[in-house]
Amino acid sequence: MSCLFIFFIGFGIVFLFFHSQRRGLSFIEKLALSMGVGISVVIILGSVVF
């Protein structure tokens, strides 16, 4: 559940940034970038919330 949440946060951000710049990313790249960015956002959010 949390994994999906984090993935979609990351995917949203990566999509916004990379799609606007028309960069072709492979499937595995999208997946890894989404998870990584999602985890980064969750950590920053955690420092805001707690």
Next chain:
Amino acid sequence: MIALFVFAYYLFTRLWMLLNYGAAGMGYDIGIYHYQIQKYFEQIGQSVVPFGFSNFSNMLMLLGDSAEIIMFVWYVALSVLIFVLLYLVVRNYFASKQAAIWALILFSISITQFEFFWWYYYRNFLAVALFLLFLLLYHYRSYLIILPLAAIGIIHPLSLAPIGLGMLIYCFLVDRSERIFILASGFVSALLVLVFNSNEVLIYLQELWHYHGLTANFILAGRPNMSGEFVTIPMWLGLSILYAPFGVYGIWIFRKSQKMFVCLFLSNLVLIFLGFALSKRFIIFVDLILIIFSAPVWYAIAQKIKKYDWAHLLLLLFFLITSAFSLFLVVLKLPMIQPFDLAVIKNIPNYAVDSEYIFTDSSHYAPWLQGYSGKKVIAPGMFDNDKWSRGQWLEFAKSSSAQQCEMLKSLHISPLYVFSGHINHVTGDCFIKLNNYLLKAGI
């Protein structure tokens, strides 16, 4: 096909200890993380000083994960993410899928990387994943690099030191537009870290100032944990013989096209040799960069000997033997405590119902007790309930059993339970033996 095989090998080495021994199969930091993650409800509404990791674990708890899922499922998932990110970093920077696969092979059989995983330095492990993400995003010159940099600063501020230093040096080697990109991203990341994790950063800054940032000074003050407590440099050099020389050669070859890596490599190296606080943990970044740079070198070697069947076969045989040897070391590794010891620790609340404290003079068992006993742990120089100075602990260790009883009486905790593991020395007459591990002080 090869990548899948390497992935299976990698996953097996990462899961072996966990599947075989459970939580007892990992390094003793697991106890400290278990304790911190469980404190989630206590930490709501208050700052989580000084452990930035809670910003990650608390959010996962908020999203419904259990402590076990955060500790094991997420930890293994992170190791998979590191594996994938490493592949992408090498593939993008060296524009070669084959070099990326060589990097995965070297990474999977690296005992240094396995040890780092096994010791369960969770937040440092997260920092490594975020470091690779930073490298990948930097390749795209995306301002998203702000996110992993800020996250590293929140999770593990000291991991940001070599990255910050390396990027600062790199600024002098690039053109104006790239310099602005680096400085702007760095500035925003630093600002985010200072705003959202100021408490922890200030504590670190005060300590670094007080001890001049040197590991040696921390050790003299009785805080050996600030060395980073990882493999020693000679041991690391021995373990990385398969890729370190090739990595150095790779750095030399690519020194002009991959200046950023060179700066990051040198900044880590300088901090290690200066003995900066937690510098042993920077070994893992150096190790990773050496793996990244040795990959294209190994690939070039494989290409050069391609026409000679015997040499190709020899190379294959060499890597098969090395992988088998690495696997052998992983499979034969013994846990720091046995699963039965951990089961006894988890059972302590059933015995020690009338006291909230547990005493141990063993720093070996202390983290496990902290994480799994449900009691406040009195242990040498560790945690919040440390009652004695370093000198008093040393005096306790040298004292006779009668003197030890007297010293325990001075704690004014009655009844006092003592965890007596295999390497515990407390044997005084004032104790009643509850089982082979647990004593109760009749004071």
